[in-house]
Amino acid sequence: MLNYFLFLVISFVMFAIGAYGLLSKRNMIRMLLSAEVMFNSALLTLLVLAATADPIRGGVVALIAIGVSATEIGVMISVGILFFKVRGEIDVYKLSKSREQKSRRLKT
Amino acid sequence: MIDIIVFAILGTLAIAFSLLVVEHRSLVYGAISLGFLGIVNAALFALIGFTFIALFHLAVYVGAGVVFILFSVTMFREVPTVEIRVKRIALVIVTLIAISLAAIFWPYSNISVVAQSISYRELSKVFTEDYWFPFLVTTIALVTTLIEGITLARREAR
Numbered sequence: 001m002l003n004y005f006l007f008l009v010i011s012f013v014m015f016a017i018g019a020y021g022l023l024s025k026r027n028m029i030r031m032l033l034s035a036e037v038m039f040n041s042a043l044l045t046l047l048v049l050a051a052t053a054d055p056i057r058g059g060v061v062a063l064i065a066i067g068v069s070a071t072e073i074g075v076m077i078s079v080g081i082l083f084f085k086v087r088g089e090i091d092v093y094k095l096s097k098s099r100e101q102k103s104r105r106l107k108t
Numbered sequence: 109m110i111d112i113i114v115f116a117i118l119g120t121l122a123i124a125f126s127l128l129v130v131e132h133r134s135l136v137y138g139a140i141s142l143g144f145l146g147i148v149n150a151a152l153f154a155l156i157g158f159t160f161i162a163l164f165h166l167a168v169y170v171g172a173g174v175v176f177i178l179f180s181v182t183m184f185r186e187v188p189t190v191e192i193r194v195k196r197i198a199l200v201i202v203t204l205i206a207i208s209l210a211a212i213f214w215p216y217s218n219i220s221v222v223a224q225s226i227s228y229r230e231l232s233k234v235f236t237e238d239y240w241f242p243f244l245v246t247t248i249a250l251v252t253t254l255i256e257g258i259t260l261a262r263r264e265a266r
Contacts, residue, residue, distance in 0.1 A: 002111055002112065002115055002155075003218075005213070005214075005218075006115065006119070007115075007152070007156070008209075008210075008213050009210070010119040010122055010123065010152075012206050012209045012210055012213075013123050013126075013206070014122060014123065014126045015205065015206070015209065016202045016203070016205055016206040017123070017126040017127055017129075017130055017202075018126065018130070019198075019201070019202045019205055020130065020198050020199065020202045021129070021130030021131075023194065023197070023198035023201060023202070024194050024195045024198040025130075027135070029135055029177075029180075029181055029184060030130075030135065030138065032177070033129050033130070033135075033138050033139065033142055033177070034129070034130055036129075036142055036173075036174075036177075037126045037129050037130065037142070037145065040126075040145055040146065040149045043149070043165075044149060044152060044153070045213075047153055047156055047158050047161065048156060051156050051157065051158075055157070055158070055226050056226060056227075056230055056231055056234050057234060057238075059158055059160070059161050059226060059231055060231065060234055060235050060238075060239050061239075062158070062161050063161060063164055063235070064239065064242050064243065064246050066161075066164060066165055066168050066169050067168065067246040067247075067249075067250060068246055068249065069169060069173065070168055070169065070172055070173045070250065070253075071246070071249045071250050071253045073173040073174075073176060073177060074173075074176065074250075074253040074254070074256070074257045075253055075256065075257075077176060077177060077180045077257070078253075078256060078257040080180070080184070081180065081183065084183070084184055090184055
């Protein structure tokens with residue numbers, strides 16, 4: 001017999017690793033990968049908690065979440081490809097800086 | 109006893125692949141690690157008893173989503189950009205998040221897991237009767253993503 005808290009501990013560690021990657025990286029695709037680690041952790045938590053309360057409804061929500069996640073991956077990769085085509089890089093700091101410079105130029 | 113051994117192996121693999129996704133220098137190997145993380149996660153779902161969701165996760169998430177990332181990252185140039193100052197702040201924030209989550213879910217620490225047996229007929233009934241609207245929205249979102257992806261990828265650089 002396994003303790004639910006063990007699953008939750010694994011999930012928290014995964015969430016923390018994902019959050020760390022999301023906060024510390026500047027590459028857009030790396031940030032997406034880190035967000036996906038966080039999504040996996042959230043899905044595991046959802047199913048572990050659903051198993052204690054209502055497995056059927058928890059399962060349905062998990063199925064919808066997986067579908068939405070696939071959508072999110074498609075959108076983010078498309079945006080990344082577009083940025084790379086236009087700017088030639090996917091560094092989010094440089095992208096936001098160039099946007100600020102552009103708005104300053106427009107003001108002056 | 110065998111459950112605990114399987115869980116220990118899967119848990120260790122999940123953490124190791126999560127670290128590889130975030131810290132591996134190559135984006136391609138990072139994406140491959142995400143695929144393996146998806147497989148390990150599916151095995152963990154199956155261990156709780158959600159076999160159908162594990163299969164769906166493997167087919168949709170690993171089979172479609174992660175493979176899509178893997179093929180796309182080959183188009184990008186690697187940008188190894190990490191700021192040490194941000195790294196330290198991120199570590200502190202992440203530690204606080206992990207402690208907060210552990211404190212929130214502490215009441216569940218005494219509950220033991222028993223593999224669930226879910227009736228697929230009931231699952232599909234609930235899905236189509238009670239959750240038809242989210243299902244419809246998700247389907248439309250997937251279709252619009254497909255169109256959006258094609259449109260964005262085909263747009264020429266100015």
